[in-house]
Amino acid sequence: MSKNKTASRRVPVLQEQLCFALYSASLAMTKVYRPLLQELGITYPQYLVLMLLWEQDERTVSELGEPLLLDSATLTPLLKRMEAAGLVTRSRSRSDERQVVIGLTDEGAAMKEHAKRIMAAVIDATGCSNAELAQMKNDLIALRDRLVAQAQ
Structure with a gap:
């Protein structure tokens, strides 16, 4: 067998990397979400914010940023884009004017029902069982937490 044939059969180094597997899986997941969220006129990061507000309305920017791993900047x-779209309100906290409180508008709150269909469609797209999804999620959270701890 020639050297070229052996080299062409070798898996590229990129494909061997955990970081690329995570990155490409994230891209694929976002591609599944994109058309579903376009129906609502929102982006994936906006969807994440809405999910937090559906769970508990009226949160400060820092209370939203912490679980999303995003800073206020x-x-x-x-x-601001979500406010302009009529999905949330932004107001100063009465107890601390340095804090900005984000709340749902009626339109933002109404999207929650449609979101249930989005979640079901994404779960179907994975082709995984509920048990597989739960295990994968738990493993990814554990990995993320270890990486965050090392990065600090």
Whole structure:
């Protein structure tokens, strides 16, 4: 067998990398979400913010940023676009004017029902069982937490 044939059969180094597997899986997941979220006129990061607000309305920017792993400089422009779209309100906290409180509008709250269909469609797209998805999610959270701890 020639050297060229052996080299052509070798898996590229990129394909061997965990970081690329995570990155490409994230891209694929976002591609599944994109058309579903376009129906609502929102982006994936906006969807994440809405999910947090559906769970508990009226959160400060820092209360939203912490679970999203985003700082206020990244989150603020996103929230301003969501306010302009009529999905959220932004107001100063009565107890601390330095804090900005984000709340759902009626339109933002109404999207919650449609989101249930989005979640079901994404779960179907994975082709995984509920048990597989739960295990994968738990493994990824554990990995993320270890990486975050090392990065600090």
